Amino acid sequence: MSNTVSRADFDQVMVPNYGPAGFIPVKGLGSRVWDQDGREFVDLAGGIAVNSLGHCHPELVAALTEQAGKLWHVSNVFTNEPALKLANLLVEKTFAERVFFCNSGGEANEAAFKLARKYAHDNFGADKNQILSCVNSFHGRTLFTVSVGGQPKYTEGFGPVPGGISHFEFNNIESLKAAISDKTCAVVIEPVQGESGVLPADPAFLKAARELCDAHNALLIFDEVQSGMGRTGALYAYQQYGVVPDILSSAKGIGGGFPIGAMLTTEKVAKSFGIGSHGSTYGGNPLACAVAHKVVSIISSPEVLAGVEARHQRLVTGLSAINAKYNVFQTVRGKGLLIGCVLTDAYQGRAREFLKAAEKQQLMILVAGLSVLRLAPSLVISDADIDEGLKRLDAAVAELVSAK
Numbered sequence: 001m002s003n004t005v006s007r008a009d010f011d012q013v014m015v016p017n018y019g020p021a022g023f024i025p026v027k028g029l030g031s032r033v034w035d036q037d038g039r040e041f042v043d044l045a046g047g048i049a050v051n052s053l054g055h056c057h058p059e060l061v062a063a064l065t066e067q068a069g070k071l072w073h074v075s076n077v078f079t080n081e082p083a084l085k086l087a088n089l090l091v092e093k094t095f096a097e098r099v100f101f102c103n104s105g106g107e108a109n110e111a112a113f114k115l116a117r118k119y120a121h122d123n124f125g126a127d128k129n130q131i132l133s134c135v136n137s138f139h140g141r142t143l144f145t146v147s148v149g150g151q152p153k154y155t156e157g158f159g160p161v162p163g164g165i166s167h168f169e170f171n172n173i174e175s176l177k178a179a180i181s182d183k184t185c186a187v188v189i190e191p192v193q194g195e196s197g198v199l200p201a202d203p204a205f206l207k208a209a210r211e212l213c214d215a216h217n218a219l220l221i222f223d224e225v226q227s228g229m230g231r232t233g234a235l236y237a238y239q240q241y242g243v244v245p246d247i248l249s250s251a252k253g254i255g256g257g258f259p260i261g262a263m264l265t266t267e268k269v270a271k272s273f274g275i276g277s278h279g280s281t282y283g284g285n286p287l288a289c290a291v292a293h294k295v296v297s298i299i300s301s302p303e304v305l306a307g308v309e310a311r312h313q314r315l316v317t318g319l320s321a322i323n324a325k326y327n328v329f330q331t332v333r334g335k336g337l338l339i340g341c342v343l344t345d346a347y348q349g350r351a352r353e354f355l356k357a358a359e360k361q362q363l364m365i366l367v368a369g370l371s372v373l374r375l376a377p378s379l380v381i382s383d384a385d386i387d388e389g390l391k392r393l394d395a396a397v398a399e400l401v402s403a404k
């Protein structure tokens with residue numbers, strides 16, 4: 001067996017559900033990444049809003065290695081100190097009174113949806129089981145969470161899918177009003193829709209959702225897997241909107257690159273998950289929780305949160321300058337360091353070509369759908385790295401535009 005691997009191995013040994021880039025990253029530091037050939041990339045993708053403090057942040061490396069020498073896993077038959085410390089911190093910093101740990105965003109949402117069903121069942125009866133979510137939303141890839149997510153392309157061919165799920169239009173209060181009823185047990189919303197194109201919710205929409213949920217005894221769930229953990233400039237986006245959910249799902253940035261998910265809720269709602277009603281072997285794993293505790297401590301500091309807005313301005317100014325030269329974006333939208341550049345009509349459906357052009361310039365970016373470029377860099381990316389990233393994006397766009 002050969003001890004070296006290349007991108008070609010992917011097609012030979014991996015299930016073909018991904019189509020990764022042509023290079024293989026082997027090392028990262030801050031917002032720079034190096035591939036097998038030693039080529040250096042600027043990272044404005046942040047592992048899809050996961051590497052919230054960049055690559056190999058020294059304090060995260062220290063937290064992980066310190067815990068690695070102490071205790072890796074005990075299961076939930078026993079509790080552990082890192083999990084309790086992280087839960088205490090989340091309770092201190094948010095609306096939450098109770099926390100459930102798991103390993104990913106999909107699992108955090110799976111727990112949220114199951115809890116909402118169980119809570120309605122316990123308090124109002126089995127008929128109150130309808131979950132409402134937004135068209136074009138994304139909540140994960142388990143069969144329940146893809147079914148709740150409003151993107152039919154992700155459930156096609158996987159049926160039969162779970163029932164009791166309906167959809168309404170994002171940012172459309174009338175659409176939610178028409179869909180909600182006393183059979184609704186939960187309404188789930190991403191405060192900033194991520195995968196479907198970086199679309200922030202209107203404040204009035206979230207406020208109306210809260211009021212409608214209250215009027216119908218339904219729980220309001222915010223999926224903050226992508227918008228949370230400082231991404232928008234607050235620890236969680238709901239804090240900027242001033243609308244408090246009953247359940248919040250968190251993952252991606254909370255582990256800074258170590259897999260962990262969390263579901264936050266109130267004591268009253270949490271009661272419906274009695275002993276044995278739900279679980280996860282790895283949930284609350286000491287390694288994951290030790291790292292996440294450090295991530296949350298750093299991100300919740302006023303300096304880091306304030307720095308997100310400053311970096312947003314710097315990026316958006318640079319993106320406008322690129323657009324003034326090449327006229328490729330119809331709008332640049334988003335909040336904090338979750339930014340979407342919506343391509344003009346001439347480039348509709350061609351976001352992946354920009355991704356490829358960026359790769360040639362040694363720049364890592366993301367797409368959100370077919371026609372939006374997405375940036376989700378480290379929350380502590382340096383000005384120099386932002387500027388270098390923008391310079392490389394300019395070169396990528398220049399090449400793509402001239403090749404037209």
Ligand SMILES: *Cc1c(COP(=O)(O)O)cnc(C)c1O
Nearest residue numbers: 104105106138139140194225226
């Ligand atoms: C990424 C994402 C998920 C799914 O998280 P996984 O960790 O991939 O399971 C769920 N909801 C939102 C809003 C996301 O962006």
